[in-house]
Amino acid sequence: MMIKPLEKNNGGYFGETIVISDVLDRIATAAKIHGWIIENFSQSTELPLYGLSRIAKHERLSAYISSGIHGDEPGGPLTLLEMLEANTWPNDVSLYICPCLNPTGFKNNTRENSIGIDLNRDYRHFNSTETKAHKSWIESIPSFGISICVHEDWEAKGFYLYELNPEKINSASLEILNAVSSVCPIDQSELIDGRPANCGLLKPLESPDVRPLWPEALYIVQNNKTRLSYTLEAPSDFPLYFRTHALRHAIETTLNAHLSEN
Ligand SMILES: [Zn+2]
Numbered sequence: 195m196m197i198k199p200l201e202k203n204n205g206g207y208f209g210e211t212i213v214i215s216d217v218l219d220r221i222a223t224a225a226k227i228h229g230w231i232i233e234n235f236s237q238s239t240e241l242p243l244y245g246l247s248r249i250a251k252h253e254r255l256s257a258y259i260s261s262g263i264h265g266d267e268p269g270g271p272l273t274l275l276e277m278l279e280a281n282t283w284p285n286d287v288s289l290y291i292c293p294c295l296n297p298t299g300f301k302n303n304t305r306e307n308s309i310g311i312d313l314n315r316d317y318r319h320f321n322s323t324e325t326k327a328h329k330s331w332i333e334s335i336p337s338f339g340i341s342i343c344v345h346e347d348w349e350a351k352g353f354y355l356y357e358l359n360p361e362k363i364n365s366a367s368l369e370i371l372n373a374v375s376s377v378c379p380i381d382q383s384e385l386i387d388g389r390p391a392n393c394g395l396l397k398p399l400e401s402p403d404v405r406p407l408w409p410e411a412l413y414i415v416q417n418n419k420t421r422l423s424y425t426l427e428a429p430s431d432f433p434l435y436f437r438t439h440a441l442r443h444a445i446e447t448t449l450n451a452h453l454s455e456n
Pocket residue numbers: 263264267345346
C-alpha cells in the first residue's frame with residue numbers, strides 16, 4: 195500500500211508536533227545510558243542545546259549530524275532520539291551529534307526561534323545566542339569526514355537532499371536517494387526551493403561570497419570542518435512515523451556507504 199500525503203500543509207507545517215522538553219530529556223537519558231559524552235552548550239537556562247560525542251576505538255569514519263534547527267520540522271530530532279535509544283550505530287564511526295539546535299522554535303511550531311530568527315540563515319553573521327554557542331562547540335571538536343544536516347520541507351512532494359562538495363569527492367547521494375526510494379517517494383520536481391534538482395538531488399553552485407545569509411551546512415564546509423555535507427529533507431506532509439523511518443534509513447545508508455569506501 196502506498197502512503198499518500200496528508201494534504202494538511204496549507205501554507206506551512208500542520209502535521210503532528212512533539213513536546214521538545216520531553217524529547218530532549220529522553221535524548222539525554224539515552225545518551226547517558228549508552229556512554230556518550232554529553233555537553234550542554236546553551237547560554238540560557240531555558241532549554242538545553244546538546245552536543246553529543248562518541249569516539250570510536252578504531253575510527254574509520256567521523257561524522258557530524260545535526261537536526262532541529264527549524265522548529266516546525268519535528269522529524270529530525272525524533273529520528274535522532276529513536277537512533278540514540280536503539281543504539282545500533284555502526285562500529286568504527288566517531289559521531290558528533292546536535293539533536294536539536296532550535297529548541298525554542300519547537301514550543302510554537304515555528305521555523306524561527308522564539309524571537310523570530312531563522313537560525314539556518316545565521317551562520318555568516320551569528321546574531322543569535324543559539325548559533326554563537328553552536329559555533330563555539332563546533333570549533334571545539336575535531337574536523338569530521340562528513341556532515342549530515344537533517345531537515346524537513348512542508349512543501350516537498352517527496353524526499354530530496356542537498357550535497358555540498360566543493361572538491362567533488364566520492365559522494366553517497368545517489369545511493370542515499372536509491373535507498374530512501376524503497377521507503378518514501380522522492381521529489382522528482384525539476385525545481386525545488388527555487389533551485390534546479392535532478393531526481394531529488396540538489397547541488398547548489400553559487401559562490402558562498404554572494405550569499406548574504408549562510409545556512410549551517412555552508413558554514414561548516416567553508417570553515418573546513420568537513421569537505422562533504424549532506425542536507426536531508428523529508429516531506430513533512432506525510433505521517434511523522436513515515437518520515438522518521440525514511441530519515442533513519444537515509445542516515446544509516448550515508449554512514450554505511452562512507453564506511454564501506456574507507
Ligand atoms: Zn529546515
